[in-house]
Amino acid sequence: MPRLVLIDGSSYLFRAFHALPPLTNADGEPTGALFGVVNMLRATLKERPDYAAYVVDASGPTFREQMYPLYKANRPPMPDDLRAQVEPMCRIVEALGFTILREPGVEADDVIGTLALQGAAEGIDVTISTSDKDFAQLVREPAPGQGLVELVNTMTGSRLDSIEAVMAKFGVRPDQIVDMLALMGDSVDNIPGVAKCGPKTAAKWLAEHGTLDAVIAAADAVKGKIGESLREALGQLPLSRQLATIRTDVPLPVTPRTLALRERDIESLRELYARYGFNQALKELDGGSAADAVEKEPGRARGSGRYAAPVAEDAPPPDPALSAPGEYETVLDADRLAAWIGMLREAGCFALDTETDSLDPLRANLVGISFSAEAGRAAYVPIGHDYPGVPTQLDRQSALDALRPLLEDAGVRKIGQHGKYDLHIFRRLGIEVRGYAEDTMLESFVLNSSQRHDMDSLAKRLLGYDTVAYEAVAGKGAKQIPFNAVAIDDATRYAAEDADITLRLHGQLSAQLQATPSLQAVYREIEMPLVQVLARIEANGVMVDADELRRQTADLSRRMLAAQQKATELAGRSFNLDSPKQLQALLFDELGLPALVKTPKGQPSTNEEALEAIADQHELPRVILDYRGLAKLRSTYTEKLPEMINPATGRVHTSYHQAGAATGRLASSDPNLQNIPIRTEDGRRIRKAFVAPPGRRLVACDYSQIELRIMAHLSGDAGLLEAFSAGADIHRATAAEVFGRRLEEVTPNERRAAKAINFGLIYGMGAFGLARNLGIGRGEAQEYIATYFSRYPGVRDYMERTRQQAREQGYVETVFGRRLYLEYIQRGNQAQRAGAERAAINAPMQGTAADIIKRAMVDIDGWLAGQGGAAQMILQVHDELVFEVDEGFVEALLREVPRRMAAAAELRVPLVVDSGVGADWDEAH
DNA sequence: TGTCCCTGCAA
């Protein structure tokens, strides 16, 4: 949605004049207010509004003075030092590309009010940039076809973007603000009000009566001194209300659409900045073009590259404050720590980061803590540095004890970058961080999941800033030293910057999120609540029977050896069975077997499909296939999992990546517990090693066919909806439709084919893929697909709509509004576009399923918190949740969890949850 | 030592 920024120029000028020291340039001209305003405007430009206006008061009387001659009568004349800055300010504002508006007869407020409502009505999101609280009366929430109206105060960073936010700040709704202002009066503007009535009283009355008129009507009933004051003021109140009302119907020579931001006039800016001594701004002008060039390098494509960064955003101008080193303090004594804690508490919101000696949050030791509540200012508290000659640091326990009340205070909001890591560190030190409210990694993920979300990338992309690389302070590769061996001065540069940058990133990212309420909701209602849930699951871990795995390793080893001997015999020479390259030479060159499958690089493939294809021509391929299956299980699972047991807990703790999969799914690593085998007998045995401790059981609950159900919901196809509503076996029902059978006539083979079709549809399959999967001809596969679509026309239409939508807007959405941007859908080559279309088909289903289970996890976690530790969530595998449960609590859990999972979304088909109980994961599944 | 390639496990 386009955005219009309306800047209340007069209010900023006054604020900056009084807030900043009386600076002058080399010629002695006053520049303080100018400096403040220019910085504010450059910050505004960084957010790249589509339209912008800088609104100031014209000279001469306004309608308010005609209405009430005493209006603003006691306002002192503008100081000369300020007056002198007005003209240069206008020149800079012009040169920056803003339109300046000055309307005689009305105040700047009325011009802003009029444009704001016009803009919102035209579907433009409007940001009013002001330090004047009276504008709260204009706040509007977005409606269909209409933009929102929000307030920001760039000086303080505060933002009022919803009715709720206004309520929180003033205790009344935006539409009650004028009534409140009338009751309170305003001594600065000389608006009369009720004596002794401040915001609290006004809000109380309005909460009771709703409107000023109702308060007036009920005035006789108000008791006490304040009641007398109210009755005395009655006559004045309607006038006060009128004076406080910002007009929204002023005839203007412009409309929002005529306020497009102009190209900035570099030459004039250079001259003006030089004249007034704005060196940082000047540097930005000169450095800007170089930074742009750097940023326009293509982003690193990831994975298949079917989607990646969407429209390459132009590099933001580098933050000038970043070109100078930030004001970073090393905190080495208790007094400074106390001072910082006081500051952070006062700020109410700060960025937090920890430094440790390991990447594994369940093993890492705390080395230092950094925080920042103001851009450019940050502190680093070293507490675990350890090298010859290290300065005296704060004692770790006393530092933690000092920080604990702040960190555990839910009323003080913390901002982090991948804060789940820091939550683990503090939890292991006995501190439960509360008020973990913002995570820049997740903000970035929700805004555009296919970009990178590490801090270095974010800083580069959003701030045009190169962070101090970890390698620069700790070295890299074999020479890397643990962070506790890094010199404290270097550590401060690195760690304090992390907190500083996190805070700045949040400023940008939260503003971007505000612009899209659906994304804001995904972030606020799904991702942020999930952070603590995932941290708990990771901390719980799962019990693994190492002895069982060792027995399996021995068994696998024995069978691998036999296969190896057999293979050597068949090949007539020894070779490395693990080497695709050697295998390729042996099979296709020496033995002359046909190479029917190619790798993506064009080499003859030795993968399963290729070996199966030649298994009837030679004995060797079958032996290799057997060997491979065994080797995979041993190297990836039975050997590795025992090594992953955390000695401190005796359990295996995976790590869930919340910003891992572009569709919104979680990913798991170290170890990956989302790909434990199940399909073969040998593989399934590994699940027997995932066990419950004595007195407990494992309970597994999984969604039945959730993605197909989502397809039914999204497509609205009558046949599919009916099948699910009737509780049918969906693959059997599909087979009956496609093959023209009655349900009971469907053969196992037909059901298998139907299942392949159903899954293929979820992945955007074509006839070629289905043919290969089923081992049938392309023509036959095409017929199946055609028949499927004729039986389920809603699905066909939905797929076409989705492609269309993806092509037109560049992204697709889940039921809950999560987006996946598809860069290559518009500008890729043929293959890339086709790939992007398949991803577009898949993402709404996969992503909605991810949204649903995430919601269920948050809900269930809340429920479990009240169950006294009788059960814990220990695994998530995309459509399945696994719990470790006291034996006596199993029944209760089975009553509650499937119900809550099924209730996590209201679709046009029921969500069905299956569950199982056992001593190990295999039994429970 | 770091990186790419091939392979294969899960939903």
Place this chain on the structure above:
DNA sequence: TATTGCAGGGACA
């Protein structure tokens, strides 16, 4: 020429 991931071993610079 079927989606999303993680990870192992080999090969090579």
